[in-house]
Amino acid sequence: MITLSQIREQKADLIERYQKRMADLDVEKLLDQVLELDEQRKSTQQKMDDELAEANQIAKQIGQLFKEGKQEEAGKMKSRAAELKQSSGSLKESLQKIEDQQREILFHLPNVPQARVPKGKDDSDNEITEEFGTKHSFSFEPKPHWELADEYDLIDFELGVKISGAGFPVYKGKGAKLQRALINFFLDEAEKAGYAEVIPPHLVNEASGIGTGQLPDKDAQMYHVGEDGLYLIPTAEVPVTNIYRDVILKEDQFPIKNCAYSPCFRREAGSYGKDVRGLNRLHQFDKVEIVRIEKPENSDAALEEMKSHVQGLLNKLGLQSRILLLCGGDLGFAAAVTYDFEVYSAAQERWLEVSSVSNFESFQANRLKLRYKNEDGKSTLAHTLNGSALALPRILAALLENYQQEDHIAIPDVLKPYLNFDKIEK
RNA sequence: GGAGAAAUGGCAGAGCGGUUGAAUGCACCGGUCUUGAAAACCGGCAUACCGAGAGGUAUCGGGGGUUCGAAUCCCUCUUUCUCCGCCA
Numbered sequence: 448m449i450t451l452s453q454i455r456e457q458k459a460d461l462i463e464r465y466q467k468r469m470a471d472l473d474v475e476k477l478l479d480q481v482l483e484l485d486e487q488r489k490s491t492q493q494k495m496d497d498e499l500a501e502a503n504q505i506a507k508q509i510g511q512l513f514k515e516g517k518q519e520e521a522g523k524m525k526s527r528a529a530e531l532k533q534s535s536g537s538l539k540e541s542l543q544k545i546e547d548q549q550r551e552i553l554f555h556l557p558n559v560p561q562a563r564v565p566k567g568k569d570d571s572d573n574e575i576t577e578e579f580g581t582k583h584s585f586s587f588e589p590k591p592h593w594e595l596a597d598e599y600d601l602i603d604f605e606l607g608v609k610i611s612g613a614g615f616p617v618y619k620g621k622g623a624k625l626q627r628a629l630i631n632f633f634l635d636e637a638e639k640a641g642y643a644e645v646i647p648p649h650l651v652n653e654a655s656g657i658g659t660g661q662l663p664d665k666d667a668q669m670y671h672v673g674e675d676g677l678y679l680i681p682t683a684e685v686p687v688t689n690i691y692r693d694v695i696l697k698e699d700q701f702p703i704k705n706c707a708y709s710p711c712f713r714r715e716a717g718s719y720g721k722d723v724r725g726l727n728r729l730h731q732f733d734k735v736e737i738v739r740i741e742k743p744e745n746s747d748a749a750l751e752e753m754k755s756h757v758q759g760l761l762n763k764l765g766l767q768s769r770i771l772l773l774c775g776g777d778l779g780f781a782a783a784v785t786y787d788f789e790v791y792s793a794a795q796e797r798w799l800e801v802s803s804v805s806n807f808e809s810f811q812a813n814r815l816k817l818r819y820k821n822e823d824g825k826s827t828l829a830h831t832l833n834g835s836a837l838a839l840p841r842i843l844a845a846l847l848e849n850y851q852q853e854d855h856i857a858i859p860d861v862l863k864p865y866l867n868f869d870k871i872e873k
Numbered sequence: 874g875g876a877g878a879a880a881u882g883g884c885a886g887a888g889c890g891g892u893u894g895a896a897u898g899c900a901c902c903g904g905u906c907u908u909g910a911a912a913a914c915c916g917g918c919a920u921a922c923c924g925a926g927a928g929g930u931a932u933c934g935g936g937g938g939u940u941c942g943a944a945u946c947c948c949u950c951u952u953u954c955u956c957c958g959c960c961a
Binding site for chain 2: 488489492493495496497499500502503505506507508509510511513514521522524525526527528529531532695826
C-alpha cells in the first residue's frame, strides 16, 4: 500500500498519476479522508498516551506507598487509577477504529502508476514498445497447438478433465519432457544472470497473501484451503517475496535476486471462449519467476535489466515477440509499472502473454514491512520487483505452433541439450 | 493423532507481581594502550509511534483477561522440542 508520507508530501502528484488507472474515482477525497483520519489518530493517541502516563505514574506511587506500609493512602489513589483505566480503554478502542478505517481505505487503494505509464482503461490502451524475434512462415496451413498436442500425443486435455476438471492438462511423453526441459532451461538462464534459486512452499498463509497484495482484493482468484487457512499460490512471487517479510536488510545485501520454479494455481473465475482453449488459460500451470529486492534508487534500472533477461530468453527460443508498456487500467493492483511480453501464435493468429515484469516500488514492501538500514542507521522501505521468466504453457503452445513442420515438430537448438530427442514425430 | 516441556534483545541466557526496556556473557561499534594486531581497560549498542526538545507511549511468540501495577498470574492461538502412534 502507499505510505502516509507519500500522501502527505506529494498528494497533487499522486492524484494526477492515479487518473491514469482510475479516471472515474475521486482519489482526492479518499486521500483527504486518510489524512483526516491520521490527524484523528495522532490526537487520540496523544490523549491516550497522556492518560497512560498518568496511570503509570500512579501505579508507581502506589507501589511505593505499599512498600512504606501506607496501605490507606494507596487505597485512595486507586479510584483515580480506575478512572484512567476506563477512559484510556475507550480511547484505545476509538484509536483502533480510526486505524481500521484508515487501513481499510489504504488496503483497497492500488499502487500509483509511474509518470511514464500511459493513461488508459484496458489492454487496448497498452503501448507496444518493441517487436523482436524470429518470424515463422509456413507453406501449409499451421495447426493450433491443441490439435498438434493431440496428433503427436503430447498433452491430454480430456484426461485432465476426468481427473480434476477443465484447465488441468496431463502432459505426456515428449510433451512432459519438453515441459521439464523448459523449466530447467529457464532456471539455468536465471542462474547465469545471478538469480539464486529457491523452491518455495506452494501453499501460503493469509499474511503472505496480504504482503504481496493478492489479499484482501484478489481472494477470488486463489484456491483457498479453508480447513487450514492456506491458499494455493497463484505465482511463486507470493512465497518468494514473502521470504523478506518483516526483514530489515543491510545495505551490503543488495541486490537480492531470487528465481524459483513453481506450479501456479488460479481459479480464473469468469473466463470463457477462445481464451481458454488448449493451453491458453489454465487452472494449474508451471512458471519460473524472478524476484528482486532493490534500493529505491536502483529499482528502475533493475526493471530494465529484468526486461532484457526475458527478452533474451525469447530470442534464444526463436519466438516472434513484442513488449507492451501496460496502461494504467491494465496494471495489476500492486504494480507501479509493468512490461508485458507476448509471443505470436502462428496458428491462432493472435498474441499470447507469456511474461509480465513489474516494479512494485515500496507498495509491497510497505505491507511486508521490508526495510533496509542506510548508512546513517535510518530504516527505509525497499523496492520489490518480479517477472515471469517464463510462464510455460503459452511458450509451449507457441513453440509447437511455430516450430511445426508438415510431418514433425522441430525443437529450438537451446533446448536440445535438455532433451534426448531433437524433433517430435508421430 | 495422543502425552509432556518450552517460547525473553543479533546470539546465549537471567528474571516468575512493584525504579526491569529488561541482569550477565558473546557478537558488534567508538576510544585508550600498541610500530601494527591481539589481549586488557573505558564507553556505546532494540523497534515503532507522538513531540521542536525535554520527554512520553507501546512492545519479553500472537490475541484476550486478572490487578492500582504483568516478562512474571489466568485463558486462548501459533510455533519449537521430547516421547508414543501413523506415514511418503
